[in-house]
Amino acid sequence: MKKKLGIGKAFLYAILVLYAIVTMIPFLWALSSSFKTLEEIVSGTISFIPKHFTLDNYKQIFVEQQLFPRWLFNSVIIAVTVTLLNLLFNSMAGYALARLQFPGKKPLFIIILAVLMIPAQVTMIPNYLILKQLGWLNSYQGMIVPTMINATFIFMMRQFFINFPKELEEAAALDGLSRIGTFFRIVLPLARPALAAQAIFVFMGSWNDFMRPLIILSDPELFTLPLGLNSFKGQYISYWNYIMAASIVFTLPVLVIYIFFNRYFIKGISFTGGK
Amino acid sequence: MRKKAWREAGTGYFLLSPTLFVLLLFIIGPILFAIFLAFHKVQLLGTTTFEFVGFDNFKRIAGDLRAKIALWNTVKYVVIVVPCQTMLALVLAATLNAGLKGQTFFRIVYFLPTLTSSAVLTLIFMWMYNQNGLINHLLQAVGLPTYNWLGDPKVALNAIMVMNIWSTAPFFMVIYLAALQDIPDSLYEAAELDGANAIQKFWYVTVPYLRPVTSFVVIMGLIGTFQLFDQSYIFSAGSGGPNNSTLTVVLLIYQYAFKTLGTMGYAAALAFALAIIILIATLLQRKFSKEESLY
Numbered sequence: 002m003k004k005k006l007g008i009g010k011a012f013l014y015a016i017l018v019l020y021a022i023v024t025m026i027p028f029l030w031a032l033s034s035s036f037k038t039l040e041e042i043v044s045g046t047i048s049f050i051p052k053h054f055t056l057d058n059y060k061q062i063f064v065e066q067q068l069f070p071r072w073l074f075n076s077v078i079i080a081v082t083v084t085l086l087n088l089l090f091n092s093m094a095g096y097a098l099a100r101l102q103f104p105g106k107k108p109l110f111i112i113i114l115a116v117l118m119i120p121a122q123v124t125m126i127p128n129y130l131i132l133k134q135l136g137w138l139n140s141y142q143g144m145i146v147p148t149m150i151n152a153t154f155i156f157m158m159r160q161f162f163i164n165f166p167k168e169l170e171e172a173a174a175l176d177g178l179s180r181i182g183t184f185f186r187i188v189l190p191l192a193r194p195a196l197a198a199q200a201i202f203v204f205m206g207s208w209n210d211f212m213r214p215l216i217i218l219s220d221p222e223l224f225t226l227p228l229g230l231n232s233f234k235g236q237y238i239s240y241w242n243y244i245m246a247a248s249i250v251f252t253l254p255v256l257v258i259y260i261f262f263n264r265y266f267i268k269g270i271s272f273t274g275g276k
Numbered sequence: 277m278r279k280k281a282w283r284e285a286g287t288g289y290f291l292l293s294p295t296l297f298v299l300l301l302f303i304i305g306p307i308l309f310a311i312f313l314a315f316h317k318v319q320l321l322g323t324t325t326f327e328f329v330g331f332d333n334f335k336r337i338a339g340d341l342r343a344k345i346a347l348w349n350t351v352k353y354v355v356i357v358v359p360c361q362t363m364l365a366l367v368l369a370a371t372l373n374a375g376l377k378g379q380t381f382f383r384i385v386y387f388l389p390t391l392t393s394s395a396v397l398t399l400i401f402m403w404m405y406n407q408n409g410l411i412n413h414l415l416q417a418v419g420l421p422t423y424n425w426l427g428d429p430k431v432a433l434n435a436i437m438v439m440n441i442w443s444t445a446p447f448f449m450v451i452y453l454a455a456l457q458d459i460p461d462s463l464y465e466a467a468e469l470d471g472a473n474a475i476q477k478f479w480y481v482t483v484p485y486l487r488p489v490t491s492f493v494v495i496m497g498l499i500g501t502f503q504l505f506d507q508s509y510i511f512s513a514g515s516g517g518p519n520n521s522t523l524t525v526v527l528l529i530y531q532y533a534f535k536t537l538g539t540m541g542y543a544a545a546l547a548f549a550l551a552i553i554i555l556i557a558t559l560l561q562r563k564f565s566k567e568e569s570l571y
Binding site: 128 | 298304313410
């Protein structure tokens with residue numbers, strides 16, 4: 002019996018290690034390619050250790066494509082603003098739907114749930130025309146305003162506030178705080194775990210979004226990173242050493258966030274998974 | 277008392293005002309506008325003009341060869357990717373949940389692809405799929421045939437499938453992992469008393485217990501895979517090539533809406549067709565999974 006368990010364990014470890022390798026290979030290959038010279042890239046030799054280790058690619062991408070820092074800046078501004086606005090507005094909406102009584106509350110909640118089911122492609126074309134009419138194509142607000150709320154997270158925040166202890170709010174009301182004062186001073190600070198999970202997902206969604214910027218932004222000055230990366234690939238199609246260096250640069254910020262907050266990721270997914 | 281109710285309603289609407297604003301201007305308004313567009317021919321040159329054409333846009337779908345190719349590619353992609361990514365996610369989650377040492381480390385590693393942007397992942401894979409690239413070298417090393425992954429219409433879509441199964445499975449794995457924590461140990465103990473081995477326990481205890489979660493994972497998978505766009509776009513530089521082999525429905529909608537003139541209304545009609553297909557697929561899935569779903 003004991004021996005059998007040992008074999009089973011070894012088998013499970015084999016699966017885990019094998020899949021870890023499968024997961025890591027593309028990243029390691031990209032990393033190693035980003036330190037190789039163009040000659041080595043073109044020669045097609047397969048080695049994870051660069052023959053002539055070089056940092057030139059990293060320097061060169063900023064020389065060849067002067068807009069890189071600008072794209073990075075655009076991505077940061079848009080993703081950070083979208084995240085902060087989502088945290089605020091989704092919580093406000095979730096709290097109102099969980100705690101306050103007002104006419105039209107139920108139909109509104111149903112509409113928000115129904116919106117979850119509509120694929121983005123249906124609203125994509127009219128959104129373009131509306132933004133065009135507003136003069137918001139090629140602008141930060143065109144990227145930010147339509148995405149500053151999110152039905153999934155309104156729903157998540159509502160569930161969170163429904164389970165929130167009422168006594169705290171009642172105590173705050175006795176102390177003379179208004180409903181809005183209670184929300185901002187008492188409820189919101191205590192919602193930190195739910196906000197952290199939400200922040201990570203909204204940030205990642207905005208940071209990695211490809212389709213919206215592709216449609217809304219045509220001025221290279223305003224590109225976000227994924228869009229910039231795609232256009233960079235168009236210009237330097239056989240310079241895979243550059244493309245990989247650029248890819249690594251763009252992945253690092255998210256990776257750093259992940260290393261610090263990885264437990265919130267897991268929590269957040271369990272949350273959106275209906276738990 | 278009456279005054280208090282009014283105040284509460286006022287507060288409620290105040291807190292909901294940003295949501296209502298975006299909901300009306302960028303979601304509900306556009307849905308109504310999209311219905312309008314689907315029945316019109318839209319010209320964007322100079323001033324935007326709309327010409328009522330009735331059901332022409334919808335009728336046109338039936339005769340459009342590229343729409344048929346796009347639908348076929350998308351369906352093929354969904355039918356292969358959804359079961360593969362679901363099974364892979366379940367197996368990985370069950371393995372991780374077996375209580376081995378180092379599972380936190382493995383979980384962190386497995387999750388990496390989910391974090392990385394689709395643009396970066398697609399570029400990394402294009403580089404690996406290169407004719408003289410890593411994947412062909414690996415295939416050659418174990419004696420398998422090599423392919424021109426990016427240029428051969430027969431395999432280009434498969435290349436995207438492999439990449440997306442690899443990058444999406446970890447996300448669903450985490451959902452499974454959370455659900456696995458809830459399975460009571462007593463179920464496994466009872467199975468052990470009945471003489472079940474590890475594989476039997478997985479098959480007769482774990483899999484049935486997780487059925488509601490599987491239903492959720494499959495529905496999310498269906499919605500996601502039907503909307504494949506980023507990877508196809510970057511792979512083919514927006515064309516859907518080689519020879520329309522990576523053309524998906526969403527990529528086709530994008531092309532008709534923003535790349536060819538005068539077909540925006542037709543693109544809106546296609547978008548509705550896609551929404552209906554996704555809805556039907558979701559309903560079918562719910563009908564076939566016998567248990568209550570979480571959704």
